[in-house]
Amino acid sequence: MVVARLSGQLRKLANGREEVNLAADDIAGCINSLEQEFPGAKERFCDEKGELLDAINIYINGDNIRSLQGLSTPLKEGDEVDFMSAFAAG
Amino acid sequence: MITAKEEERYDRQILIDEIGVKGQERLKQSRVLVSGAGGLGSPISLYLAAAGVGSLRIVDQDEVSLSNLNRQILYGNQDIGIKKAEAAEQRLRNLNPDIHVEAVAGRITEETVLDLADSCDIILDAMDNFSARYLLNDVALKKNIPFIYGGVCGLEGALTTIIPGKTACLRCIFPTSPPGAAAPVLGATPGAIGCLQAMEAIKYILGMGKLLANRLLVFDGFSMAFTEIRLNRNPRCSDCASI
Numbered sequence: 214m215v216v217a218r219l220s221g222q223l224r225k226l227a228n229g230r231e232e233v234n235l236a237a238d239d240i241a242g243c244i245n246s247l248e249q250e251f252p253g254a255k256e257r258f259c260d261e262k263g264e265l266l267d268a269i270n271i272y273i274n275g276d277n278i279r280s281l282q283g284l285s286t287p288l289k290e291g292d293e294v295d296f297m298s299a300f301a302a303g
Numbered sequence: 304m305i306t307a308k309e310e311e312r313y314d315r316q317i318l319i320d321e322i323g324v325k326g327q328e329r330l331k332q333s334r335v336l337v338s339g340a341g342g343l344g345s346p347i348s349l350y351l352a353a354a355g356v357g358s359l360r361i362v363d364q365d366e367v368s369l370s371n372l373n374r375q376i377l378y379g380n381q382d383i384g385i386k387k388a389e390a391a392e393q394r395l396r397n398l399n400p401d402i403h404v405e406a407v408a409g410r411i412t413e414e415t416v417l418d419l420a421d422s423c424d425i426i427l428d429a430m431d432n433f434s435a436r437y438l439l440n441d442v443a444l445k446k447n448i449p450f451i452y453g454g455v456c457g458l459e460g461a462l463t464t465i466i467p468g469k470t471a472c473l474r475c476i477f478p479t480s481p482p483g484a485a486a487p488v489l490g491a492t493p494g495a496i497g498c499l500q501a502m503e504a505i506k507y508i509l510g511m512g513k514l515l516a517n518r519l520l521v522f523d524g525f526s527m528a529f530t531e532i533r534l535n536r537n538p539r540c541s542d543c544a545s546i
Contacts, residue, residue, distance in 0.1 A: 218530070220523070220530040221459040221521055221530065222457075222459060222523060224523075229526075231528075267479060267480070267481050267482055270476075270477060272534070274533070274535070275471075275517070275535035276537065277476065277478055277537070280475070280539065280540070293533075295532045295533075297461070297530075297532060298456065298459065299477055299481035300454030300455050300456045300459060300461050300481075300486075301431065301432060301433055301454055301480075301481050301482070301483060302454065302486035302488050302493075303342055303343040303344070303429050303431040303453065303455065303493065
């Protein structure tokens with residue numbers, strides 16, 4: 214199991230929950246598991262081609278997955294996966 | 304040395320054990336770059352000026368418009384059409400005539416960023432786009448100047464403190480730029496995030512407390528909740544791996 218942590222308004226996707234425990238082998242699997250449990254979640258993270266949206270950042274134990282293997286980044290038991298929106302305005 | 308008048312002005316913060324007269328003198332000697340005089344730059348510069356940061360350099364190329372006034376609390380109706388740098392300088396001098404305010408009505412570009420950061424102790428991000436933020440990140444890394452990121456959208460925002468060579472840099476945290484469309488913003492959101500950025504800057508200058516180093520603090524005003532995301536340096540980061 215891994216822990217998916219949702220920050221800010223992304224929690225709405227999980228009925229307000231900050232953390233969701235999921236079984237997943239990689240980030241794509243983690244997003245699919247979220248979608249299964251909370252239908253509509255995937256479209257907040259990925260475009261129609263299944264690519265990660267520019268406005269979303271995902272971190273595994275503090276590392277941005279864009280600097281790892283993106284959605285294919287493998288997960289191991291106990292990993293913490295943080296989802297956040299990037300805020301550009303000032 | 305601070306004067307008797309300054310001691311009176313800053314009396315309430317001098318009472319804080321970790322500040323005292325010595326800390327106040329340190330603030331007076333410090334020099335800060337505030338990059339942007341908008342929603343974040345307003346509370347940042349107001350609170351740094353009020354706290355007695357001795358020298359503030361504020362950069363913004365825009366003029367004040369009516370649609371700025373829901374969040375950019377440096378300005379009022381009378382400033383519409385005036386360069387923000389000019390209006391900000393006036394406002395900050397009125398607030399605290401004992402500090403030096405240098406307002407630059409210009410853009411942050413590859414050509415200007417090095418000079419703008421020159422001799423600053425810390426850089427505060429108050430920009431509204433990531434291309435300028437990446438330039439500031441680069442110069443912060445190059446000149447070994449701490450850089451405090453802040454960003455907002457709607458009722459949400461985030462901030463972190465970047466210490467070159469020690470923490471994740473902006474590129475480690477956000478390897479790619481998010482979409483740059485005009486974002487919805489409730490004025491109190493940059494108010495909250497900007498105040499926290501100002502507090503981080505003061506903590507850094509005074510060497511007190513625990514900085515948001517390798518920690519991204521995410522604020523959600525809808526639920527009044529803060530989340531902290533742990534961050535790591537990217538050993539292959541294009542911007543900071545060699546530092």
